[in-house]
Amino acid sequence: ELALVVFGPTPMFSFEDIRACNVDDPKSCSVSRAALEAEIAQIMEKLRRLTREHENVFVFDTFSNVCPNFDDKCYPNRNGTFIYRDKDHLNSFGSKLLAPPFVDFLRVSGILIREN
Numbered sequence: 001e002l003a004l005v006v007f008g009p010t011p012m013f014s015f016e017d018i019r020a021c022n023v024d025d026p027k028s029c030s031v032s033r034a035a036l037e038a039e040i041a042q043i044m045e046k047l048r049r050l051t052r053e054h055e056n057v058f059v060f061d062t063f064s065n066v067c068p069n070f071d072d073k074c075y076p077n078r079n080g081t082f083i084y085r086d087k088d089h090l091n092s093f094g095s096k097l098l099a100p101p102f103v104d105f106l107r108v109s110g111i112l113i114r115e116n
Helices: 033-053 063-068 092-108
Strands: 006-007 057-060
Touching: 033 057, 033 063, 057 092, 063 092
Parallel strands: 006 057
Antiparallel strands: none
């Protein structure tokens, strides 16, 4: 049986151009995590409903991996590097940031089985 993995939404920022943000000042374009989480919660609930209705559908929580819950803000940059190319699309750095948690997700979900 095939598995379908759906990526949940990323945090969406208010800026139109990432260059409006200061990469050296994380707070220059930061947004309240709680405000973004409230918007994304509705979408995630609909996606999770799909996983309950279809055993081969899995949802990867992009939001929690890009905007960890140990901080009360979401940032478009990480360690002095932008991870977004615009207000709601990750660039290659942001995508690379998701690789380790995505592989873990695939393993925990039983989609990816480690062979010796």
